[in-house]
Amino acid sequence: MSDTIILLPDRVTGFPSLDHALKQPDGLLAIGGNLEVDTLVMAYQKGIFPWFNEGDPILWWSPSPRMVLKPGELKLSRSLRKLLRKNFYQVTFDYDFSAVIAACASTHRDSEGTWITHAMIDAYTALNDAGHAHSIEVWQEDSLVGGLYGVALGRIFFAESMFSKKSNTSKIAMAALSEQLSVWQFQLIDCQVYSDHLDSLGAKLISRTRFLDYLERYCSQTPSCANWKQVWQWNDL
Structure with a gap:
């Protein structure tokens, strides 16, 4: 378990291990990247989804339990x-x-x-x-x-x-x-x-x-x- 949020590059080639997901806020894993189709499919396959407010950077989450x-x-x-x-x-x-x-x-x-x-x-x-x-x-x-x-x-x-x-x-x-x-x-x-x-x-x-x-x-x-x-x-x- 890490206390550091991973910064993703603009071109996403992979996501960090879910061992890096924070406990508070629950499941916050990474920041940045993009919302292209291939990126989203890759994220969902790994149990990760985007959630962020207007004007904020893209935030990626994998809460536990699910x-x-x-x-x-x-x-x-x-x-x-x-x-x-x-x-x-x-x-x-x-x-x-x-x-x-x-x-x-x-x-x-x-x-x-x-x-x-x-x-x-x-x-x-x-x-x-x-x-x-x-x-x-x-x-x-x-x-x-x-x-x-x-x-x-x-x-x-x-x-x-x-x-x-x-x-x-x-x-x-x-x-x-x-x-x-x-x-x-x-x-x-x-x-x-x-x-x-x-x-x-x-x-x-x-x-x-x-x-x-x-x-x-x-x-x-x-x-x-x-x-x-x-x-x-x-x-x-």
């Missing part, structure tokens, strides 16, 4: 199941990534600061164009009322952010993601850090070592999905 959810094991309340059965909302995958990330940025800008910066939006849009980042949309007629986005590598999904404009619509997006990833034989949804909300949905804390074992085993495996883009339907509630 909050994760097993696909298909999301806890659904009785009221949420009832809402889903009504088909009041339509759920799609990869229909409007740009609108989802913009809505997530707006939500966090209002409540938590501006960590989904313009640079982050550009970077994850490029990841989407490259086939690595994906969105789940929840619609009320033609209005986008909820959703989430994240990064898929092999059989691991790294959830990044979600938003709701109507009650429970982010939970609907997460429920759709969890069930579909189970069908596609994904092994883990990375939720990054603990929150009471994630705990209530069934997410669990695991050690960084165990998390890295998942990444080493499953990031290189091909999932059983040919195309993310779809109109999604509940099959068995």
Whole structure:
């Protein structure tokens, strides 16, 4: 364990060992580098992600323990199941990534600061164009009322952010993601850090070592999905 933050060059060829990650703030590993597609893919494969505020340098993190959810094991309340059965909302995958990330940025800008910066939006849009980042949309007629986005590598999904404009619509997006990833034989949804909300949905804390074992085993495996883009339907509630 080091008490020094590693400075990355503009052209990133690798990340430092996670043994260098700080305990306080939890998981801060490195500063600098870039947000190019290859850099982000390399980071996620190693259990590292960027998080920084507007105007700050890029900060790279790998917290321990790690909050994760097993696909298909999301806890659904009785009221949420009832809402889903009504088909009041339509759920799609990869229909409007740009609108989802913009809505997530707006939500966090209002409540938590501006960590989904313009640079982050550009970077994850490029990841989407490259086939690595994906969105789940929840619609009320033609209005986008909820959703989430994240990064898929092999059989691991790294959830990044979600938003709701109507009650429970982010939970609907997460429920759709969890069930579909189970069908596609994904092994883990990375939720990054603990929150009471994630705990209530069934997410669990695991050690960084165990998390890295998942990444080493499953990031290189091909999932059983040919195309993310779809109109999604509940099959068995």
